[in-house]
Amino acid sequence: MEPVIHIEDLAAVYPGGEKVFFEGKILVAPGERLALLGANGSGKTTLLRLISGLMKPEEGKILVFGRPPFANFDFVRDHLGVLLQHVEDQLIAPTVEEDIAFTPRNRGWPEKKISEAVERTMRDFGIEALRERPVHSLSAGERVRVALAGALIARPELLLLDEPFEHLDPQGRRETNELLGNLASSGVSILLSTHQVNLVSEAADKIVVLAPGGRLAMQGPPEEVFGRSEELLELRIEPPILGDLFHRLKRPVPRTVAEAAEILQRPA
Numbered sequence: 001m002e003p004v005i006h007i008e009d010l011a012a013v014y015p016g017g018e019k020v021f022f023e024g025k026i027l028v029a030p031g032e033r034l035a036l037l038g039a040n041g042s043g044k045t046t047l048l049r050l051i052s053g054l055m056k057p058e059e060g061k062i063l064v065f066g067r068p069p070f071a072n073f074d075f076v077r078d079h080l081g082v083l084l085q086h087v088e089d090q091l092i093a094p095t096v097e098e099d100i101a102f103t104p105r106n107r108g109w110p111e112k113k114i115s116e117a118v119e120r121t122m123r124d125f126g127i128e129a130l131r132e133r134p135v136h137s138l139s140a141g142e143r144v145r146v147a148l149a150g151a152l153i154a155r156p157e158l159l160l161l162d163e164p165f166e167h168l169d170p171q172g173r174r175e176t177n178e179l180l181g182n183l184a185s186s187g188v189s190i191l192l193s194t195h196q197v198n199l200v201s202e203a204a205d206k207i208v209v210l211a212p213g214g215r216l217a218m219q220g221p222p223e224e225v226f227g228r229s230e231e232l233l234e235l236r237i238e239p240p241i242l243g244d245l246f247h248r249l250k251r252p253v254p255r256t257v258a259e260a261a262e263i264l265q266r267p268a
């Protein structure tokens, strides 16, 4: 099957001359969840900007749905849901309800279809009570929920999430993780960046670790990447607790606490 995202030896330059490299290859298949890990400034947000067509690549290959995203901004945007790292940058309508309706309205959906979709989405995200609220009055976690609802209302095929767990309480993180799992099962591809190493084994099928400067330092399923604690520390990434523990025990790293408990209770 054709990958949803295909990136190869990419480089981008900011107006001030700052150059960010992505040496190597990243492929995202339909229904795959890929997580980007990397220290501050390693290029996670830059890569998401390149994929969403907001930034022009300087070198290399980037295809989203088989097309270069910068030159096909409208096409790519029609199939994309985005959660920005600073959510306040994307919450622009006066009220929550109007904000969630923004994408469908922008795409010219009929009003009846818009209001049905808004109701369904607000219910799904448990944010009906926030309907009339000005977005600037929301708590940090509420803003993330509203932005995520707005990103998903038009049922995108690809979801880009820059630090989706930031500001969410533990229950909100679990719910978001569950939601991402369900979306992926229904065929939605997900690319997320995060510093939350302890959540990522459940949130992603594959992990890409960026080294400072944007080099693709590691790539693989969580149990493989998290078995390499020393390398992660060199890349300024704290290994997840399970990864660190099972690495010290010299045993394969499980994905979940439940899996770990089951392994540890097995007779030796």
Ligand SMILES: Nc1ncnc2c1ncn2[C@@H]1O[C@H](COP(=O)(O)OP(=O)(O)OP(=O)(O)O)[C@@H](O)[C@H]1O
Pocket: 014, 015, 016, 018, 020, 038, 039, 040, 041, 042, 043, 044, 045, 046, 047, 085
């Ligand atoms: N608007 C900009 N102008 C100039 N340089 C930028 C700009 N945005 C990012 N950079 C630089 O590009 C590099 C990658 O930054 P980026 O924001 O992609 O990192 P990140 O991995 O998302 O970091 P964080 O974990 O802090 O969110 C950094 O060196 C950063 O200083």
Ligand SMILES: [Mg+2]
Pocket: 044, 045, 046, 085, 162
């Ligand atoms: Mg970032």
